[in-house]
Amino acid sequence: MxxxxxxxxxxxxxxxxxxxxxxxxxxxxxxxxxxxxxxxxxxxxxxxxxxxxxxxxxxxxxxxxxxxxxxxxxxxxxxxxxxxxxxxxxxxxxxxxxxxxxxxxxxxxxxxxxxxxxxxxxxxxxxxxxxxxxxxxxxxxxxxxxxxxxxxxFSGPSATQLVTLLTAAGFHDITMYILQRYPNLATVSDSNGSIILNVLSKLPSHFQSGHNLGFWKRCIYRCVPVKLEYGKTIWNALQTLVPSIKFVRDAKLRDASSVRLVEFLCSQASAKNDCQFWQSFMSADIIFNATSSGIVEILRICFQFFPDLVWTHIPNEGYVAQVAIKNRQEKVFSLLCKMPTICNMQVLALDESNNATSHLAARIAPQVESFPGAAFQMQRELQWFKLDHQQEVEKLDHPLHKEVKNQDGKTPWQVFKEEHKALHEEGKNWMKDTSNSCMLVATLIATIAFAAAITVPGGNNQDKGIPIFLSDNTFIVFVVSDALALFSSMTSLLMFLAILNARFAEEDFVMALPEKLIIGLAFLFLAIVTTMVAFGAALSMLVQERLKWAPIPIALLASVPIVLFAMLQLPLFIEMIISTYGSRFSRLT
Structure with missing residues (x-):
């Protein structure tokens, strides 16, 4: 101044x-x-x-x-x-x-x-x-x-700042270009290990394993190419018309660059024979950050170049397998399961507080994944702990550990019930609220379908009581779709009623309750579709004598609520099915 x-x-x-x-x-x-x-x-x-x-x-x-x-x-x-x-x-x-x-x-x-x-x-x-x-x-x-x-x-005091900022910004292709010209920058390290790896281990969104993409974006991610060798103009036009395609492709390009960068860093480090340098390059902080964030790509490459890193013990946290379990990082756990001997030994280890691995799995996750609702969050927590179709943690853990008490004198199941008491109540309320809402819709559809079956379009013949449009093919469509609507809505209604009458024990959230909800939603969707088909068929029969073209716009308008329902609820429904029946672990046995 x-x-x-x-x-x-x-x-x-x-x-x-x-x-x-x-x-x-x-x-x-x-x-x-x-x-x-x-x-x-x-x-x-x-x-x-x-x-x-x-x-x-x-x-x-x-x-x-x-x-x-x-x-x-x-x-x-x-x-x-x-x-x-x-x-x-x-x-x-x-x-x-x-x-x-x-x-x-x-x-x-x-x-x-x-x-x-x-x-x-x-x-x-x-x-x-x-x-x-x-x-x-x-x-x-x-x-x-x-x-x-x-x-x-690139070699002076500001070089450290340069690679740190480039890595944090996600410009990994630029970083690779610089490292290839100045390889010494690849091995720049401080007290926490490699500068670049340390930054990358805190950026899970720069790797495929760290993405939390929705259903449609995941589909785009699988389809979009990294290299546009052919049809470049077409892809550029698609990216302009649909911005989400460009977003997903940019993310995929960054993911590929991140992996290449980690491979290059480890290859440069492996070329060094100085043990002291190797220890300074790869620290426990990097392994802990990558494990707790679920960056399986960093761990896989590091274990490939330096196999001994799998035995890294993080103070106050435990081995890699234990950190993965505590943080619910299933991809990391799946990677370790490909090394069964090592994984078994780490799972069997007790920590300083006499906690078995089952105790760690019993604690509520510090960061909860994106699930359809609290009930499915509870389901996922139980899948990590209880002996179910995935059987991972409890299967690897020793049977004696199921009853081992920690320093607080609690078994793993006691810890689980205490830790998840609030989530259990929240999941129970979520299930009831969802069932009540869906029951209302199912009841309305059943009422409409039953009434439509009694009072058919066009009325009945007064002498014989036979429907006037009985010989019309459209009438057959109406009758079949109306019957399906009634049967589907009643089935859905029974499923949701069974949920409301359930005991809501912790174990029920693994399969019993989710199965009922999935079946109920599936039949409810079928009921909505067949109701719209029955309505369209009935309306077409009434106006087809005067307006021959009427069935086309009626069918288009009737499909609007069906398409909207599918767009809004289908991704959620698929997530429920994957959470209940799908194998989220790449290795189960």
């Missing part, structure tokens, strides 16, 4: 104010007139922060003015630092995609500008990663920045 006051005393603010305002407004005509009137202003410091006209234009994000001013500025003036310690390129680097052309104009005028550092030793490249994170700008500065002194951005 004292420096600014000292600078302000000898600064003619009123003289330069019109120039500043013209630049900040993007008024090139007024700016050029001022500069033509006083040519010394082009290189003068026109603010109390020691900024030139070029600095002011860059700070004000007036990129067109930056390009025009750069043409008139002497090349050596482009490297001038203001009192903030920045060149004009430092500010331009933070401008995002709109400032790339301005950066190119500055570098074309003075190619050494990319090497100039601020007071902390940071180049414009560092600034480009810390601001709006424009990948185009980062790529440009990477390609135009060298490791020359005095900056030495």
């Amino acid at each position: 004292s420096l600014l006051l000292q600078k302000a005393r000898g600064f003619n603010h009123s003289y330069y104010q019109p120039l500043q305002l013209a630049i900040l407004k993007g008024d090139w005509k007024s700016t050029k007139a001022f500069l033509d009137n006083d040519s010394s202003t082009l290189t003068a410091k026109i603010t109390i922060l020691g900024q030139t006209a070029l600095h002011v234009a860059a700070v004000g994000s007036e990129w067109k003015l930056v390009e025009k001013l750069a043409q008139h500025m002497p090349p050596n003036m482009l490297t001038e630092l203001d009192l903030m310690g920045c060149t004009c390129l430092h500010y331009v680097a933070m401008g995002g995609s709109g400032s790339v052309d301005a950066a190119k104009a500055l570098v074309a005028k003075n190619s050494s500008l990319t090497q100039v550092t601020d007071f902390k030793g940071f180049t414009p490249l560092i600034y480009s990663i810390t601001s709006t994170i424009c990948k185009e700008m980062v790529w440009y500065l990477v390609l135009n920045t060298t490791d020359d002194s005095p900056a030495c951005p």
